[in-house]
Amino acid sequence: MTDAPSPASVPSAPTTSDRLSAIDVFRGLTILEVVGHHASGLALRHATPGSLTHEALTVLNRTLHFAVPAFVFLSCVVLTNSLLRRFEPRQYYWRRLTRGGWPYLLWSVLYILWYVWTGQREATSLEDPQRWWTWLAYGKGSYHLYFLLVALEVYLILPLLLPLARRRPSITVALLVGLVAQIGAYFLNREVLHLQFPASTALWYVLPITLGVAVGARFKEFEDWWRRRRIILLPLLAAAYALYLPVALAYVRGEKVTPLVYSGLSWTFTALVALALMGLAHRLQRGPDRLRVAVATLGTVSLQIYLLHPAVLQALELWRAPLGAPPLMLAQVVVYALIAVLVPAVIGRALLRTRLSTGLFGR
Template sequence: MTTTEIAPAPAAAPARAAHLYQLDLYRVITFALVILMHVLGATTFPQDVVSDALETPLHLTREAFFALTTFVLVFSYRSRPPRPMAFWRRRVPLVAVPYVVWSVLYWGYSLLTAEQPVGSVAAALRALGIEIANGTAWYHLYFLLVTLQVYLLFPVLMKLVRTLERRPWLVLGISGAVQIAVTCFLSYPPEGVEYSTVSRFFTTLLPYQFYSVLGAVAAVHFEAVQAWVRRHRWFVAGGLVVTLAVAETGYFVSVHNGLWPELASDAFRPYLVPWCVAAIAGLFLVGTRWAEAGRRGGRVVSWAVDRSFAIFLTHPLALALLRPLIAFVGDGVGAPWTTVVVYPATVALTLVIVEVLRRLPWSKALTGRPPLELKRAAATAAA
């Protein structure tokens, strides 16, 4: 049995689900694309047609993460459904505490760097409360708020596992129809519906529910899904090419018809749905092939996975601190060299910040992980 295969479930539920190494590479690639997405946005203009064309397919990252999150949860508990209170006590604080802490930190950073007067303390605190409730303290924190919603609804999802086992295509069909309807509503809201109304949906699970259901179905039928991906790897690769062409065609047609490039590349465009599904399958295929080929660079990947949550939390801060570099390179050589220079600089500074945070006594509140022991950190650096 290879590291990517799961043995048939014994009569007694296992104490712990087997580790799926292919998901490690899936996670690392997706986080790398998240940083690239945000660097592109920071180093190019919103009306840049070419830059927005590159950003269009990169929106797959949020859908890929929600599929991964639900997959991991369902796979871990598919043979031993958790008790809701025990599950919430264990899982929710690992996300909720860093979410609140970083909401406060980014709120404080925005106050310190604001060009306009801050106003009263009471007004600033009210703004903080609203931002925590809405997931808007910084542009990436909505992800944690939606993750908390996944955790809160997970016990309900586990009650549907039998349905997922017996009627997976029916469940996916219903969920997919809802996804298309929601996506069309967000992209083309009815006349009279204000953007402030539409934007409230962005930090809820509703625009991502299909990808969470997709992850749950894949976890319940993991062995069959992995076997299919192995047998049809060229079909998956072809699907990536075709759906990417569809996504980019939809983008350029929208721009040609007068839609602002930044809006045409929005994450909630219907022409992105097939691409996101194909990209999720493609990421899983790449991870599977890597795991079966011996996991070259496995220590580096494992190291990155251990820090992935902290990297997600801190990379926007690193990017904000690099604004002088962005301005300097942008004024000197312009695009696309600004992105080429700033991307590795953002990754490097993020890793430095993460390494510092992981060694602090309150690392768990900042990164969701306990602090690194000095001896373990030295061994990791040597390796």
Template sequence: MQTKTRIDFLDVFRFLAILAVVFIHSTSQPVTLLSKDSAFYPFYFILNRGSQFAVPAFLFLSALVLFYRYYEGWDKETAAVFFRKRLIYIVVPYVIWSFFYFTALSLVNGGSLTDIGTFLNQLLTGNNYFHLYFVIVMIQFYALFPLLMLLIKRISFVRSHLIFTGVVLQSVYWLLNLTVLHIQRTASVAFTYLLFYLLGASAGIHFERFMRSLMRYRFYWLAAWMSLGIAAVYMEWPGAFHLPLAADWKSFIYDLRYYVYVSFSCVGLLIISKSVYDKGEQASLVSLLVSWGTASFAVYLIHPFVLFAWREFAVATTSPFQFHAATLLSVVMALIVPWLIDLFLRRRKFTWMLLGK
């Protein structure tokens, strides 16, 4: 298989996506605890709801990279190497961190460390801590990847209309879940993100042409993204968006808003990432963002523990100023501490077991 050139600016994309993840988790507490009359509430709410593209953006990026790399050279030997690497660099760290969080929660909440049944059940569902469901979704997509590759290669209509196919399949799944499946924890199911995955596949297969088109009309894409972001956040503002519709229709409107906004977010992140990288390839700031991007998996795995510890020792205060200062600093801590751990451990022999690759 011909080795494809690495797309360096995607590390900036990874940084922006992991920053959005940290925004969501860092602002969840003030959005929950603060009065809606607080002057700071809109700030936290906008950061939280506006960053909801974070996990789908990583799935989009994963599909882009996989199809960019493997589309022209997928065979049995390549598939064997593909799954071996995912087992070593994704599944092994996931199991270790799942056990870490299971142990930590058991100690804090007085649970039993010997309840292996509960641990294994939560391991399979990504429930040993709130953020680990994402890895389960990734594993589901890795399992589906050969099938998707086969469909795209064998069926010319799918290959020529990947985004349309994504819209159709996403709609079919939405209707099936509404009428038949009734899955409650849809965030843990790969089919919830099919549109973003096939959008990423389309971008990866036609990467050069895709990027030329985006950059040529980048101002229009970014303006559309910003407008959709404002509309998406407004629709979630408490009491701001009333629809005199049945519950199912309300659900449809809200989910449609989500899929459109997130799709444009993935495109917008590509444009911003390339623009930032191209204008400062040698600049120290860009190098820092790239370094953070390469450490994004480590940040994802570790930052919830950093936030938990930080809130236990820094945010538990009755002073409004200290609360807001500690909350904002939690973003910094959640980014810096895992990044420093990654820098320190990255060259060690068995680091892949903890931080993947």
């Protein structure tokens, strides 16, 4: 999912070092989910439809389908916290343009060329202006790049929400009001806007935006709030997941589902996951140092992993597709997923604070 959520897309929080560590842990956890989600998709392409392996992978894939809302939430948390301390419009928008807009444009073009070079798209598609418009205007240069486009829209919107943030809204109220507003946005699109790709717009993330603004405005209080509310929110998350999963599986199988039901359950599930991940990030902050440092270190290069891992997975699949009995095939996919995390992470860490990193990743 720039100084926003993509995994490393989320800007660094100008708070105490321990809180920043929690943000990095959140990023690290979420980027592991992103790679796991895409690696399970790779495995699904090579599993036998209808088999137990295929069914289990489908469940895992749909369960790990919360990265973009989580990264949008995190971007709003970090940027709201920062903007409440200091907001200089010229500097803010210039940084968002260079750290968000440039990587989006650059990596869209790189992936468009990558898909042609690897034979996943016809070379003639490069000559079609309409295809270029779709790729760049809707984040379709590659399947994961729409997040960067959503992040850019979030950057534009957030300063407009500062009056709300200054009122320090209740996180609980923001969760409820955000869900109602999200459903309103759904009907606005269905009845009026008719957007071709609504999930590639900030309109589809009203709930995580609202929730992120509230958490960002009360960031120092979040850990205590989570301790008090988790006894309710965790069972609520389990219930939302139990309702969401059957509908999500039916949707993937091509069965008829009610769009509002599917979207509403997805919004609820992913919003609660985002809150739970933030709570877990704070918990890990006080956990074993090795685990915390490992996850947080991945978080510091989450944008690099986010941008590079699809090409790594695709290159490995083109080189040697996962084949054989399910245990062997799954083991191969796990190895591919580890490579897709570690190679971009090593590259990202090696390039940190260099001009090349700034040119490639905006930071």
